[in-house]
Amino acid sequence: MRFRVIRTIAAKELLESFRDRRTLFLMVFLPVILYPLLLLLVTQVSVSQKAKLEAKPSVVGYTGADENHPLMAILAEDRQYQLVAVDSPDHPLDPGDGGLDCLVDVSGWPAELPANSNAELKLHYLSIEDASRQARDRLEGSLSAWSDAEVARRLEELELSVSLVEPVTVESLDQSAPSQVGGFVLGAILPILVILTVILGAFYPAIDLTAGEKERGSIQTLYVAPISSFEIAAGKYLAVVSISMVSGMANLLSIALLFSHKLLLGEQMLEKVDFSISGSTLVVLFFTIFLIALFFSALLLTVAVLARSYKEAQNYLTPVMLAAVVPASVVQLPGFELTPALALVPAVNAMLLMKQVLVEGVVPQLLFLVAASTALYTALVLMGAGRLFAQEEVILGERGNMTLLARRSQMRPRRRPSSGEGLALFGVVLVLLFYVGSLIQAASPAWGLAGTLWGVVLIPTVGLAWYLKLDFRHTFQVGRPTARSMLAAGILGICSWSAVTFVSAWFDRHVLPAPPELAEEMIRLLSDLEQLGGWPGLVLLVAVSPAICEEALCRGFLFSGLRGRLAPWALVLVTGVLFGLLHLNLYRLVGTTLLGVVMGLLVYKSGSIWTSVLFHALNNGVALLLLAIAPGMLENEMGLPLWLVGVGLAGTAAGLALIARERSPWATNQATD
């Protein structure tokens, strides 16, 4: 890596970007002018709307009494109300435009109320209408004032003090400084706005510098210069980071300016809330933006390299961008605060840091943790990008193959899927699981599970392999394994629950405690399963079916698609993590990912899917068995004798040692075959 080269590349990319009106538009116009303007507009409209509403009297219909009723007399004096007599409590409400905002049914409130009795008032309103809610709030205020006065009067008649019924008076005093309130409000809007700008800023250059360059053909020119692919990746990355950072900071600055000049809110509001951002806060915010830009630029650039054309890249990056908005909005939920554990979660950590800085100020240790972990993730992603830039596909980019969209009759038979096809299939299955799978499992846990595995996982997988005319032997790697690798798979399948439970129990205790409903849900599933015809049906459904269906997808289609595109360790890790994700359960993610990694290792070392099918079936079978013996395990109590756990761990070690000694058939020539 020569910094001189990286700088040269970055400078050239920036120069080219600045000559492009689209970049300038995204970088300057949107964040500096359009977003703040929109914000201003929205706030002003809603403020003036609210003021208009407050100025208008509420139209209150009443029935069950005449205007001489004591309540009516009070309301009639109050300028907040405009009373209308109606003949029935069913009179329709039509809030807002002169119709009834709400209706009071006074029939339960006799005009002459005896001193010791309780009147009843029915208040009809529409919770979905602002005007109606406002009328309700006003009425409730008036009524409670009346009620307080009435209590005082009655007590006085009895010559008693009010403190008899009100032993304590509560007065809440907000001690937050105006700047803290302002920070709180800003903490809710700024992160999402700034993150959007940072990502949007990186979005276009990330595509332009990779897929765009492929499409224009100039990438070959760059590759015949005496520079390494890592230098190319680093130079382009530097350019993308700069652009996205500039747009993020420009956005932040223009918003900060807007707020500090009191353009946004009415004067009374500003007495209680101080929106100005101090210089030191601004510096920390800039640093946060820098972190966010670092991470997302790396992510977007890496994804964009995979695409062969501009269009394709947009299709890939849009979901990434939407995915980034999810943590940004979650972060705004009250109660989400930066903790040491969350400081290690990429993307989320920087967003939480931004919120924390605005509301409470900086906690240096956490700032450091966020910075260090972001730097680490960015480095990892960039290493991936460097590898991707070294791939021949980058240079051969002009042969765009959108095979998935072609007609079957036009396809050539192939040995195995491409990485894109593998990932696309995985994505589709994931979405299907989410919508169809959870729907049919809600209808019937047992049959739903069977339908999900065979219908949602296996059929699309096999169907796509058929449609693409793939060779089933290579795509699903159904070669014959060695006896030793099958032995290792068997031992591991029986024993590795011990290690996995251990790790997930730790995770559960220290990082992300699973809610108790989870365990109950599983027990409910089990009781339902027994209707399937007892143990044989149970084993078939919980052990054998997943072993076949999930393996065909994860260690078959997906694995063969990614094999050769990734280094062996990355292949095993990525398929493992994706397998974990497939279970759509955050609380079981660590355990399932661990299992996925072991299975990936088995298949990589043995060259055969049968090892992971065996492992998967045995592992699930053993889990079923343990559940029957010791249901406490579900709550991670490990309600099992210690010796059994010891035997399990020893067996796991032995199995791993056995498989480690296998020699992968793909170890020598991964790129070819």
Add this chain to the structure above:
Amino acid sequence: MNTPEPATVSPSPPPAIWLEKVSRSYGEVQAVRRIGFAVYPGEVVGLLGPNGAGKTTTLRMMATLLKPDSGRIQIAGFDVVEQPLAVRSALGYETGDTGLYKRLKPVEFLRYFGRLHGIEKQALERRIAELVENLQMVGFTDRLCGNLSTGQQQRVSLARALLHDPQVLVLDEPTRGLDILSSSFVLESLKRAADSGRAVLFSTHIMSEVELTCSRVVVLHRGEVLAEGSISGLLERTGEGTLSRAFLALVSQRDAEGDGP
């Protein structure tokens, strides 16, 4: 029967381009099959072959853009797989696909690649001025590359390939899309480069260019070397009068053999 005859060049200098048993496939398509030949300093060699013969694939492997599945390629003594950066420093590679940056001006474009090649600043400016002069680019150095005509773009592209004064020039159809003036100009430039001791290899479909420029030709067909040698040698071997006819004869003879039982 048709292993290429060994090049009949005096023991003299080591080859600037040297291929041995090189194969490469794309998935199931075998694009190049165990080919081998050499190009020496001072030579202009033409790479001929029908569409899909494997010319672009071969040239891309020389330029380190693609890795051979097997076999060895050396450029100026460097191995393309082991020492790709040294190869790229020694090589000027140009094709219709080595596009320009449309939002840069020709001089900015050349400066950029000069820096990537590590050429020192003043030397670079001198070299660029020289190329602008020699390749007659004076009229359009201030316009953006995206607004240039095909021929003008081709000159900028050629200037880029010549920029670092490489010992070896490899060009894929350098005259594609050019008018007769521009193409003869490009060919002249190649000849001049060879006269000053560089090795030049280029592919083309235009036989007259080859007759004009090349001292030797290599004929590829279906990924194999069909013939190699001087033009007169080829004419003699096929008994034809022109290079075009000799080329056709070679290819159709081979097709007949291939299609037979």
